[in-house]
Amino acid sequence: xxxxxxxxxxxxxxxxxxxxxxxxxxxxxxxxxxxxxxxxxxxxxxxxxxxxxxxxxxxxxxxxxxxxxxxxxxxxxxxxxxxxxxxxxxxxxxxxxxxxxxxxxxxxxxxxxxxxxxxxxxx
Numbered sequence: 001x002x003x004x005x006x007x008x009x010x011x012x013x014x015x016x017x018x019x020x021x022x023x024x025x026x027x028x029x030x031x032x033x034x035x036x037x038x039x040x041x042x043x044x045x046x047x048x049x050x051x052x053x054x055x056x057x058x059x060x061x062x063x064x065x066x067x068x069x070x071x072x073x074x075x076x077x078x079x080x081x082x083x084x085x086x087x088x089x090x091x092x093x094x095x096x097x098x099x100x101x102x103x104x105x106x107x108x109x110x111x112x113x114x115x116x117x118x119x120x121x122x123x
Contacts, residue, residue, distance in 0.1 A: 007106060008049050020044075027051075027073065027080045030088045033096045041100055046093050049106030050085035059083060084108075 012022040023042070028035035036046075051058075051072050058081070059067055069076035082088040086108045093102055 030082045041097050045101030047103045048089050050108035054108045055081050055085040
């Protein structure tokens with residue numbers, strides 16, 4: 001989404017204003033390597049974000065029930081983003097482009113360690 005309230009749009013526009021070319025791949029299909037190859041290998045690297053909402057928060061309620069819609073997908077369609085999207089997207093990039101730098105950002109990259117959805121054990 002190219003909106004000034006979204007971090008990826010701000011960073012993309014800033015890079016463009018400095019003379020860089022920017023390609024954005026919204027919600028690539030994490031099951032297909034081809035989905036991240038649409039622009040070819042980037043010269044500088046991939047900047048990866050899971051979007052404006054943590055993928056686990058987007059998929060599950062606090063009581064761990066699946067949500068029926070995705071507020072940030074076209075038509076509210078669920079299933080266009082994987083759980084733990086930053087990790088999944090980064091692994092897809094690494095499988096395809098072994099040596100290209102990957103820079104993570106966004107809510108999922110910075111706050112994942114504090115998300116209560118990833119606690120493996122209950123107390």
